[in-house]
Amino acid sequence: MDIERRALYTALRLSWLSDPSIQVEPWQVENYREMSLPLIFSRIKHLGYHLDKESFNALAENYESPEDLVDELTADDEIEPKKEDQLYLLMFELWRRFEKEKPSLSIFCEELDHQIHLYDQGALTTFEDIQDLFSKLQLILEENSEEGADPESILQMIGQGCANDIEGFLYDFIAEQIESGNYPYAQDLLDSFSDYTSDKKWFDLLRVRLIANTEPRQAPSALESLYETALESTDLEFCLEVLSESVYEGDKDLFLQLVKHCIPLLQREEDLQDLASTCIEFLRLLDKDAEKEALESAINSRATIPDTKPFSAKDPITKILIQTLS
Known part of the structure; x- marks a missing residue:
């Protein structure tokens, strides 16, 4: 059964909706x-x-x-x-x-894509529709896992039948539940799907974020294990997210250690700006006004540099970053 077949046309329609100038035949995107x-x-x-x-x-x-x-x-x-x-x-x-x-797997995947599209457009008629789909997804995952299938491969297989990045959507959706204060449901989703994801570090990050909101005293210890993961990772986006998460709860020495780890991973000027923004907020919360102003001044002097310009770890700004945090 070719479950990817419908997903290809769903993906084409979503691309066309985003950019109507794409050359398509009407039947392909109806x-x-x-x-x-x-x-x-x-x-x-x-x-x-x-x-x-x-x-x-x-x-x-x-x-x-x-x-x-x-x-x-x-x-x-x-x-x-x-x-x-x-x-x-x-x-x-x-x-x-x-x-x-x-309801075949391809039908389920198409419905999942449909509900994700409605959610992204803010057009869901009821929140229960997507909750029901998540319940069905959990059931499919559990049934296949009980039959001996590898947990990660099950979600990957379902992802092949969808036009959307299901794992990415799960992460974004759970993050929004935490941000909205819907903590019990966020916890339930993490417990239901984390074992089936291929990139678990992102869902570990969500667990730490949830702990920071529900059990703040446990947040520093939870962050330590996340630091260990980040320091072994070359995923700059993840490392920056961990830094951002630790602004309010993190240890100063560990924060600096992770900043040093991030510097060689910076690829573009935009990456530097993201890193510096987090560092400036960290200094503000530590009441390090002089250091904060020094870093802000150094960053502001780069305002004319295009975001897409390649960044070198040898750039003098890196020394200023480290000095202001030391």
């Missing part, structure tokens, strides 16, 4: 969810297949997914790939509407 049944069956007929609701349901009884149905339906026909994809998108939509008792 909203099939809003298409009327008469139009769907008319298009199927135009492709050479005569179906109505009753005959489709009878046909679907013999298959477990829309992919299997279309593959078998076209197996003996010399249908060109473009028309087969047109047929597939139409049959997929019929399956989504009528075969609710047989």
Whole structure:
């Protein structure tokens, strides 16, 4: 079963919605969810297949997914790939509407993409819709894990059937729950999905962030293990996030150690600006006004440097960074 097939067209539609100048054919990016049944069956007929609701349901009884149905339906026909994809998108939509008792993995993935898109657009009708999907996702993961599948590979497989980065969305969604003060639900999501993620350090970061909001006395000790992970990582974005998290709770010596670790990882002027901004906030909270002003002055003097200009760790600004924090 090719669960990536529908995701490719979902991804194309999302790209087109973001940039309508992209060259596409209308059928590739149409909203099939809003298409009327008469139009769907008319298009199927135009492709050479005569179906109505009753005959489709009878046909679907013999298959477990829309992919299997279309593959078998076209197996003996010399249908060109473009028309087969047109047929597939139409049959997929019929399956989504009528075969609710047989929701294939591709159907689930498409629904997940749909809800993520609505969430990103602020157009969810009810928050419960995406909560229900997360519950179903958790069930799929648990069932496959109990059958012996590798936890990380299960989520990766589901991700292949989605146009969105599912692991990335989970991280962003949980982060928003923490920011909104929805701590119990954030904890529940972390407990449900962390074991299935491939890049666990980001979800460890969320746990520390959650602890900082719910059990602040435990935050410094929780941060120490995160520092250890960051000091072994070459992921600059992660290291900067750990620094940002430790501004309010972190140890000064560990903070400086991580800043020194970050400097060789800086690639562009924009990276330096991000690092310096965090350091300036750290100095402000320590009431190191002179050091803070010195660093601000040094950074302001670079205002004309393009954000995308390559950055060298030998740049004199790095010494100023370290000196103000020492």
